[in-house]
Amino acid sequence: MRVLGIETSCDETGVALYDSECGLLAEALHSQTDLHADYGGVVPELASRDHVRRLVSLIRNILDESSVPLSKLDAVAYTAGPGLVGALMVGAGFGQTLAWTLGIPAIAVHHMEGHLLAPLLGAGGDIELPFVALLVSGGHTQLVRVSGIGAYEMLGESVDDAAGEAFDKAAKMLGLDYPGGPALARCAETGDPGRFTFPRPMTDRPGLDFSFSGLKTFTLNTVSATEPLSEQDRADIARAFEEAVVDTLVIKCRRALEATGCTTLLMAGGVSANRRLRSALADRLDARVLYPAPALCTDNGAMIAYAGCQRLLAGQRTEHVIAVRARWPMAELPALAPG
Numbered sequence: 073m074r075v076l077g078i079e080t081s082c083d084e085t086g087v088a089l090y091d092s093e094c095g096l097l098a099e100a101l102h103s104q105t106d107l108h109a110d111y112g113g114v115v116p117e118l119a120s121r122d123h124v125r126r127l128v129s130l131i132r133n134i135l136d137e138s139s140v141p142l143s144k145l146d147a148v149a150y151t152a153g154p155g156l157v158g159a160l161m162v163g164a165g166f167g168q169t170l171a172w173t174l175g176i177p178a179i180a181v182h183h184m185e186g187h188l189l190a191p192l193l194g195a196g197g198d199i200e201l202p203f204v205a206l207l208v209s210g211g212h213t214q215l216v217r218v219s220g221i222g223a224y225e226m227l228g229e230s231v232d233d234a235a236g237e238a239f240d241k242a243a244k245m246l247g248l249d250y251p252g253g254p255a256l257a258r259c260a261e262t263g264d265p266g267r268f269t270f271p272r273p274m275t276d277r278p279g280l281d282f283s284f285s286g287l288k289t290f291t292l293n294t295v296s297a298t299e300p301l302s303e304q305d306r307a308d309i310a311r312a313f314e315e316a317v318v319d320t321l322v323i324k325c326r327r328a329l330e331a332t333g334c335t336t337l338l339m340a341g342g343v344s345a346n347r348r349l350r351s352a353l354a355d356r357l358d359a360r361v362l363y364p365a366p367a368l369c370t371d372n373g374a375m376i377a378y379a380g381c382q383r384l385l386a387g388q389r390t391e392h393v394i395a396v397r398a399r400w401p402m403a404e405l406p407a408l409a410p411g
């Protein structure tokens with residue numbers, strides 16, 4: 073089955089062509105980083121308009137590159153939520169219309185399920201069930217017990233800011249460029265880990281929930297007490313912040329593995345591109361740790377094509393209605409029968 077995937081939930085227009093027999097045939101991505109840079113964050117209306125501008129030419133490019141004509145598509149998968157409503161509507165409207173015109177099925181994909189399944193794209197779907205997934209993006213921080221596609225038990229999540237959001241806000245306080253996560257991680261490389269110690273929120277009590285908003289206040293207070301900031305001050309604060317987030321995530325992942333008895337941890341979402349987090353999880357957990365290739369950590373069309381394909385192969389379809397959900401709990405997704 074050959075599936076066109078469309079991702080437009082936030083500030084990346086991602087498209088990809090996935091073939092269930094041959095794997096990923098082609099993918100293309102346009103990042104709106106430059107468009108939003110002056111505003112220090114994503115401007116929803118600008119994001120939607122830019123998706124409209126990019127989508128057709130990106131899809132043409134991947135069809136040309138893979139020599140697959142529109143008539144050889146078997147289905148269209150698109151992100152239907154969670155995300156920015158206007159941005160989602162562009163992908164959903166386009167995906168549904170294209171599928172209807174071609175007379176092929178469409179499937180609405182949950183963005184976080186796309187992230188969750190992304191590491192399996194490279195691994196050929198090979199993973200032992202059940203496993204624990206750590207989903208860390210700009211909008212979500214979640215620990216999930218996964219016993220199959222769509223069989224998700226929420227173990228814990230952030231009660232306030234997501235990990236990526238905390239990275240972005242801390243970066244802004246340090247005067248670093250948007251998007252903040254990668255910029256802060258780069259800045260932290262030359263930081264002294266011993267100079268500042270930041271708290272590890274909610275690790276001193278049982279439970280698997282997260283809270284990152286206190287770290288934000290701690291960062292602001294540290295910046296105010298240290299100003300004017302030298303390059304070294306910036307790097308030292310960035311390093312302390314990154315250490316605190318990474319350490320907190322490692323502690324909670326260990327707890328989740330112990331609580332569930334699982335021996336595999338899969339990490340996905342934009343923050344899973346963070347190198348310190350990747351190596352800390354691999355080094356400090358007594359578990360098999362899987363994460364996506366760097367290009368598949370942040371938003372992309374390949375994960376949507378792949379996730380959609382798994383559901384289509386199981387016989388699922390979305391009726392030809394253009395509907396999206398800004399909020400969409402993953403636990404509401406239907407589970408696929410074990411195959």
Ligand code: KG4
Binds near residue numbers: 342371
């Ligand atoms: O998954 P994603 O592309 O979009 C959402 O679904 O939100 O995640 C974007 C988030 C942003 O907050 C970004 O700052 C963060 O992922 N991020 C990183 C890194 N790369 C991206 N955070 C820390 N270190 C990184 N290397």
Ligand code: ZN
Binds near residue numbers: 183210371
């Ligand atoms: Zn995402």
